[in-house]
Amino acid sequence: MRIRTPAVAGMFYPKEKSKLEQSIHSCIAHEYGVGKHQNQEKIYGVICPHAGYMYSGPVATHSFDSIANQDFELAVILGPNHWGIGCNIATMKDCTWETPLGEIDVDSDAASQINEISKIIEIDYFSHTRDHSIEVQVPMLQEFCKKPFKILPIILNDQDYEFAQEIGAAIAKIAKTKKTIIIGSSDFTHYEENEFAHRQDMALIEPILKLDVKKFYKVLNDRRISACGYGAIASTMIACKELGATKGVLLKYATSGDIAGDTSSVVGYASIVFS
Secondary structure (H helix, E strand, C coil), X not given: CEEECCCCXXXXXXXXXHHHHHHHHHHHHCCCCCCCCCCCCCCCEEEECCCCHHHHHHHHHHHHHHHCCCCCCEEEEEEEXXXXXXXXXXXXXXXXXXXXXXXXXXXXXXXXXXXXXCCCCEECCHHHCCCCCCCCHHHHHHHHXXXXXXXXXXXXXXXXXXXXXXXXXXXXXXXXXXXXXXXXXXXXXXXXXXXXXXXXXXXXXXXXXXXXXXXXXXXXXXXXXXXCCHHHHHHHHHHHHHHCCCCEEEEEEEEHHHHHCCCCCEEEXXXXXXX
């Protein structure tokens, strides 16, 4: 059994257990954090940011709070491959993910199954070794969701519409065989002025809430919106809609400028649930 050790502990979030727990609790209590709230509605999946906790953590707590009481045994986590290493689209098996909060096993059976369903989803450990987009979700899952679960990480180099269609359909097939929650990891507009980022991201969020994947890609391309995990968002939308989701709900939106104060060049973060 291979161990996927943290690549960004000590950078995107604290590497000591007690400091990491404190960081997450600070995100919850932050003015942009979820505070005390528990969603009882059936949730099929969420969209969640993946920046450093000091920037996107408060927004992320809304998604994780919404699934804290959901009954699932598998968390499928999709994210963009910022490093461009390894396979085009990759999951992994026979592996445990290590975080400062402990270890979480990869669901090897689900990995083999999804590889059989869609050959574009290859099994490759190396693809996952350096990226943060999936990694930063795992400690939040561990802190919010105390029931036993496994993860199925899927990292994307190619995020085009056709790939998202096939990935989303394959995830839906897996989710029909076991209790599953789906997490699409993405930040939104990158390095633009704050008010412009807000306008861009609200335009892109509109079709997400309507589960309109074609319009989502049209807005993304027409407005040249620099959302890094657009394929992860689209795949999550497709899978959730196939499983029965009828709407998306925006729980929280903020930028790094709103949270940290520098509004000249910001990154956008959204917490969205599909129910």
